[in-house]
Amino acid sequence: MSPVRIFTDSTCDLSDELIHKYQIEVVPLYVVFEELSLKDGVSIKPGRLFELVDETGKLPKTAAPSPIDFERAFEGAVQAGDDVVYIGLSSELSSTIQNASIAAANFPDDRVAVIDSRTLSTGIGLLALKAAHWAREGKSSSEIKTMIEAFRSHIEVEFIIDTLEYLHKGGRCSSVQHFLGSLLKIRPVVKVIDGAMTLTDKVRGKREKALQQLLDRALAQKDEMDTEFLFITHAMAAEEAAYVKEQIEQQTNIKQVYITETGCVVSSHCGPRTVGIVFAKK
Template structure:
């Protein structure tokens, strides 16, 4: 059986420690300000992203890695007798995954397995970590990919957006909604449905109330949560510790992992966004 290499992209928001410890490789998306292009997490950090948004008074455009970049990245591993699994950002949100498919088609059939997460952020990270679990169990690449694909519908995500400014600049809400959202302190909950970001419940009032509403909705589902891991993901937020502590009190999982959203995800959601992500049993 060939060795197995697991790839994902920068929107999986895995920590550097998880990436290194589990032999995961990242193929980043791009963040573009005017004529300047940056690899997410390589040439630009989330903190730098926010500084540039203020400097340029505009959101960046994001773009996928081209097929040639995927091919160049995959080829040394194929030549070294690895089989590859790539788990990437929802195909409904970016061409990144389609470009991975185009590159994979240039190699012998069955050597590269592409998994559409139909999701974003640490929801992808959860699938990647399950792929690592399956690799550690000794499964081959085809078996791992099929098992991960079966988990895609079981991923549950919820993010609280702290400001509507980024949704407005990105064309996802109107100027009027943005204005009244600021005045009334409306914090929408973002979920992923059919691979796309959708605005769900709009929570009003203090941030603590919004956090507890999201937290309680997860705790109510504690009997349905897979016991391996839960992720708390945020974009420069100080509330991750609180959520982790409360989750530890109320749900029984082996680990609760804190991750930070990269530049592509942050450019759509804005600072202080925070979410809880898990896999259903």
């Protein structure tokens, strides 16, 4: 049985430290400002993304890696005698899975397994860490694919968005909604449901209230949490993320609580000061 190498894409929002520790390989998506096409996490970071949005007044477009990008990423592992398991951004949100599947078909004997995460951000990252753990245990690519596809429905991803500006620029809320939301200090709550981003609530009032509600909703499920990993994922909100981490560690028995920063693709949709909690249910 061939060794298994785990691949994901840049929307996994894992830190460089975790990517290195678990030997996960990352295929970047693209962030496009007019004629400028940049690789997420490679040639552009979130801080620069926010600067460019402020400078231009426009959001970038995002694009999936092409089938050729995936084929080039996978071929080194296959030529080295390894099997590949790729876990990518939900097919409800992007063509990454479709393009990875096209690339996988060019390799013989099912050497590349493609898995639709049905989630985003560190929801994907959490699945990638699970897959890497099972690969180290000697599981085959087909076993890992079966286990991840069974486990992915356990992933809970919820974000609190601080500003409606990016949703407005991206055409996801009208000018009237943007004006009223900003006037009333409304912060949307977004959850991943059936592979798609779904607005589940709107919190009116201070930012601290919205953050506490996000935390309370997660802690209400603490007895159902898988205790291996939990992520607090943020965009330019390190202080709030640290507070949430402290509360989670005090009130649950999660073994590893990680803080990570959202990459450019997620940040371009949600904007700065977004905070999310990501975990798996048992």
